[in-house]
Amino acid sequence: MKKTLMASAAAMMMTTGAWAQDVGVSMALFDDNFLTVLRNGIQEMADGMDGVDVQIEDAQNDVARQLDQINNFIASGVDAIIVNPVDTSATEAMTAAAEAAGVPLVYVNRQPINVDSLPDNQAFVASNEIESGTLETFEICKILRAQGKGDGARAYLMMGELSNQAAVQRTKDVDDVIGMDMCNFIEIIDRQTANWSREQATNLMTNWLSSGEEFDAVIANNDEMAIGAIQAMKAAGLDMDVIVVGGVDATQDALAAMQAGDLDVTVFQNASGQGSGALNAAIALANGEEVAQKVYIPFELVTPANIDGYLNQN
Template sequence: MKKLLLTAGISALLATSAVAQTIGVSVARFDDNGLTIMRNGMTDHVDTLDGVDLQVEDAQDDVARQLDQINNFVASGVDAIIVNAVDTNATDAMSVAAASAGIPLVYVNRQPINMDTLPDGQAFVASNEVESGTLAAFQMCQDLRAQGKSGGAQAYMLMGQLSNQAAVQRSKDFHDVIGMDMCNFITLIDEQTANWSRDEAQDMMTNWISSGEPFDAVFANNDEMAIGAIQAMKASGLSMEEIVVGGVDATADALVAMQAGELDVTVFQDLAGQGAGSIDTALKLAAGEEVDKTVFIPFKLVTPENVADFLN
């Protein structure tokens, strides 16, 4: 009887081990508010699953460090890998490393440069960046028109890291919108990168203000930079009622700024949904299931009129 129980116990243990899965996750940087929301979306989702463990690493905005992390995941035999790329132009080597080991790989939030040639067993989970910048810029155009500035308005643009596909696409979106007949009354004075940073954006905006050039709008590739610009404008005594400011992400701080009448436009990027979606996609690939190469989580426009819908 004891032997039978022991055998049954070993069988149960082996079955449990066979089911248990480990997903290695490399995030571009931990000290980013938006990526923290995404990372929390992953961990919260995994807490609802049985037999799934996460090994999450901070790449600290270092491409070489991130590639080392992926190689370490491969060497440790994880069941799947999720990557939030530091540099979206440097993903070829990551795809090769995972594909060579037969380990599924999911890119999340930032589109890899090799999107069109992703190997089997690899996918991309994010939101369509064509929507993000377009939604924000078009709403800003409408707001400027509502202020009676369709005869001519001037704007600045704060860009994210130019090695990042989202920054490039959101900036292109803005250019495309102000090239439309309805919005071509907007003139872009200058565009500079502030690397997604609130502090860098505040410094950049302070410099622009000190030039004395009048402006009517500030389009930022993300909310952190929009908030930095707002801080600079407030410190300079500018009226936030007269300047249209837009960002992307609908972070908690951005929603507070919108309620305060400082931020006019943002776009909800379901970062937690992206995180959870990347986990589900990785598990499906690890199980040998077919998934779409691209899994899009929709963006949603946020304005003072509907901001309450996005508050916790």
């Protein structure tokens, strides 16, 4: 199905005859900086719409809890559902439950395993993860070359939750870039998951530092892990002017770390735009309008050279 998503709430207001009244939203986790911005994007969009109410619930990183929330939304008669999946490999049951009940469902940010076979009244709104890790790693490659490390550089790779499609794709992006002729001088010394967590990344980086291995860069699947790595390195007295660190999301904490000279590169993922886009899609589907089944909001590279344009984005 190739259909067209309306670009803004204003456009929808002109073309939609009736608003969906209730939208149930299940977020994978409230206690996450990026997902908080996404959740706020949904809420702020709803607050600006007449007659639209959103009920946002925290799945607390529990797949069973999330499926219960979706079934409860269906039983309560919501007009549409938005899901930020806990485990992207466990989305088939959610798709099936919503399809059986005839309730439109929109996945946001994390790609469902069945994205290429979603029913007509379901969609996926996110950014294309092929861009994220590619932009991050290619920029790190350029920085290392500029530092004169083109004859050999060593890097640690921090991965997100291994059950999450974004972590899988961003890690593949890293490997793909390092496989390129101009970047194949980079060696990944070790790769481990820190589950998107700043605290877990601090612990992981501390363990790596205790090994005494020499390294030149840390490539993280997200900003929270990059910040955790930075905290461990600074606690150990490492010179952050020498170690290259990259992340993804361009959260406010990450931008502050970049301004401090600790983070070298991040990639802006428009969390608020994904949230508002998901709500637009959910309402359009609930009102019988045509929506693209895959709606991508572009990633954007952020470095110290262009950081000023992103300081108030999230």
